[in-house]
Amino acid sequence: MMMTDDRLHAxxxxxxxxxxxxxxxxxxxxxxxxxADAGRFAAALEEARALDLAFAExxxxxxxxxxxARILAEAPQAARPGASWAGRLGDILFPNGLRWxxxxxxxxLVMGLTAGVFTAPATADDGYQTASEDLVYGAxxxxxxxxxxxxxxx
Amino acid sequence: MAQSALVNRHMPVVWRVxxxxxxxxxxxEDVTQETFLRAWKMLPDWEDRxxxxxxxxxxxxxxxxxxxxxxxxxxxxxxxxxxxxALRPEQALTQKQASARIKALVDALPERQKxxxxxxxxxxxxxxxxxxxxxxxxxxLESLLARARRxxxxxxxxxxxxxxx
Numbered sequence: 535m536m537m538t539d540d541r542l543h544a545x546x547x548x549x550x551x552x553x554x555x556x557x558x559x560x561x562x563x564x565x566x567x568x569x570a571d572a573g574r575f576a577a578a579l580e581e582a583r584a585l586d587l588a589f590a591e592x593x594x595x596x597x598x599x600x601x602x603a604r605i606l607a608e609a610p611q612a613a614r615p616g617a618s619w620a621g622r623l624g625d626i627l628f629p630n631g632l633r634w635x636x637x638x639x640x641x642x643l644v645m646g647l648t649a650g651v652f653t654a655p656a657t658a659d660d661g662y663q664t665a666s667e668d669l670v671y672g673a674x675x676x677x678x679x680x681x682x683x684x685x686x687x688x
Numbered sequence: 689m690a691q692s693a694l695v696n697r698h699m700p701v702v703w704r705v706x707x708x709x710x711x712x713x714x715x716x717e718d719v720t721q722e723t724f725l726r727a728w729k730m731l732p733d734w735e736d737r738x739x740x741x742x743x744x745x746x747x748x749x750x751x752x753x754x755x756x757x758x759x760x761x762x763x764x765x766x767x768x769x770x771x772x773x774a775l776r777p778e779q780a781l782t783q784k785q786a787s788a789r790i791k792a793l794v795d796a797l798p799e800r801q802k803x804x805x806x807x808x809x810x811x812x813x814x815x816x817x818x819x820x821x822x823x824x825x826x827x828x829l830e831s832l833l834a835r836a837r838r839x840x841x842x843x844x845x846x847x848x849x850x851x852x853x
Contacts, residue, residue, distance in 0.1 A: 585840055605725075
């Protein structure tokens with residue numbers, strides 16, 4: 535959009551004097567237009583700045599302590615990766631379920647393998663995410679868990 | 689944990705929006721909790737939905753509107769202007785008083801103007817996302833913001849005219 539005096543006045547009237555609050559796609563053009571002849575907009579900027587400062591005074595209390603915990607208490611619990619491993623292994627070895635006594639030895643094998651999975655040293659695979667968690671990271675705008683880790687780890 | 693990241697990032701914004709709309713800690717807390725409760729239910733079908741911040745603020749604002757409908761609406765035009773809100777001329781306008789004054793003036797704005805101002809001026813939300821959150825066009829959002837700011841400027845100028853500043 536072509537920046538005009540009218541449009542810049544409209545931006546100041548709607549968003550205030552601080553260019554950081556102006557629409558991103560118009561900000562550069564608006565700042566250039568302002569720099570070209572700041573005097574024409576001085577009065578509008580001064581009025582808007584007074585209001586911006588007043589807004590800065592209008593502090594509000596922080597969210598109540600414990601609110602995050604109460605919200606998280608209602609959150610769906612992600613499936614434990616270890617449990618699903620055991621379940622999947624059991625399904626593979628015993629598609630029809632366990633039968634005694636023939637299944638006893640094999641059951642011991644499953645228990646041993648499961649214990650091994652749980653007691654193995656931590657690896658990068660501990661970052662495994664469930665599909666639902668990946669959706670949450672997507673909703674956060676990260677496009678998934680990997681992108682989240684990339685941003686958080688800098 | 690993903691849910692913690694979601695709550696830590698967005699809960700404070702949802703809380704502030706709700707508190708600014710309702711001016712009641714308990715009600716704002718209820719709205720914040722209800723918003724996330726709905727989010728947890730929505731998550732399995734999230735793929736086609738909007739950005740979480742847009743969705744959460746939309747839900748929170750709608751919940752606030754429902755609660756406000758149950759109360760008697762008090763708009764700025766209906767208020768006895770200076771009598772209740774203005775400070776006495778002999779009082780100095782301290783920072784605390786200024787804060788209370790601007791909060792009272794913002795509270796008294798028409799609902800839609802207050803919502804637009806809350807999202808853009810207080811929460812720094814971009815114009816496109818704020819318009820989407822409120823379900824209006826960007827032009828309509830700008831009109832709401834400009835009218836809100838004009839009204840507040842006039843009110844504050846009125847303070848100056850009565851010796852406030």
